[in-house]
Amino acid sequence: MLETVADLRAWRAAQASGSVGLVPTMGALHQGHAELIRRAQAENSAVVVSVFVNPAQFGPGEDLSRYPRTLPRDLELSGGAGASALFHPSADEMYPAGFSTRVQVSGVTERLEGALRPGHFEGVATVVLKLLELARPDRVYFGEKDWQQLAVVRRMVLDLNVPCEVVGVPTVRDTEESPGLALSSRNAYLTPDQRVRATVLSRALRAMQAAYAGGEHEVGALLGAGQAVLAQEPELSTDYLELVGPDLQPLTGSLDAEVAAKARLVLAARLFGVRLIDNMPLLHFAGK
Structure with missing residues (x-):
């Protein structure tokens, strides 16, 4: 369990001899997240899962305050799927007093979710770039359910020469009570x-x-x-x-x-x- 930037950096330094996979999440993990973690575990020596409800990607009137938070269950699911560590920082740890930088990705952010949720992808790009800088993963894993988000991250990583492979993992869907429903x-x-x-x-x-x-x-x-x-x-x-x-x-x-x-x-x-x-x-x- 890693709670600070220093914790994550120290953990990453200890993995220097092997590859690292990063699975960024906002928590409330389900089997779709488990699939991301399993994929990362199969392709890397160590896997870190981030659980951070990112306030920067929520707009006015959205569900930041009531977004489900299930940390004990998230820890259990992450470990069971093969994660080596879980990074769970506070908002103050990620955005300390005086924080004033936002990452803007043009083009792929301007329609669909970007048009309906102004500032959303700036918040996504900012936190993902911070996580990539801190964890320095060889590969980062995102679900295809958030298709536009995946496109935004790929564009940012390409444009900024981030030395990390962006891996998209197919959407996991319910097969029992609500067949076909994308897990979310x-x-x-x-x-x-x-x-x-x-x-x-x-x-x-x-x-x-x-x-x-x-x-x-x-x-x-x-x-x-x-x-x-x-x-x-x-x-x-x-x-x-x-x-x-x-x-x-x-x-x-x-x-x-x-x-x-x-x-x-x-x-x-x-x-x-x-x-x-x-x-x-x-x-x-x-x-x-």
Whole structure:
């Protein structure tokens, strides 16, 4: 258990002879996080998991104060999945008095989540860069569920020549009570029945995949297939449903095979007061 910057630096120095994997999280860990940790453990000599509810990435009126905090369970899950250490700093430790630096990544931050949550990705980029500097990992692991976040981190690491490989790990989904629902710490806000109804997000994305596989290549028609599924849930309010390319710009017209192979379906919606996001590749691959 590491609680200070000095603790983390000392731990990292002790791992000098082997590779280190970093799994940044905000806690409330679930099996999606466990998959990240297992992947990191398989590819590195040691793994550090950070648990830090980052105030810099929450906007006014968002759920910073009520974001689930489950540190004892997080410790147990991290250790069981193969983590070597857990870094759990305070906000004052990460942002001491006088802290005045923000990291801004242009381009990939300006649409979708970035447009709806001003300043969010500045907060993400700032804390991730701090963690990369402190832990100096050989590899850092993020889930594909936060697709835009993954793109932002990759851009930042590339632009700033950070000597670290960014590894995206496929989204883990429920297979039992709410089949297809992307695992998320915010699912804890939903009742079991509401989580079942939240599977409408993944069903909409699957409908779009199926439409493409069935021969529909017009973006408008593909989006219509997803919107038709979303319309079946009267409590759902959609923030966006788009088909985007690697640069996160919206695709239009008819898709050729090369463009379709790199296309991503992205979706954000509110259900019972809870904001949920999901994404899938347009081309269906097992487990994604």
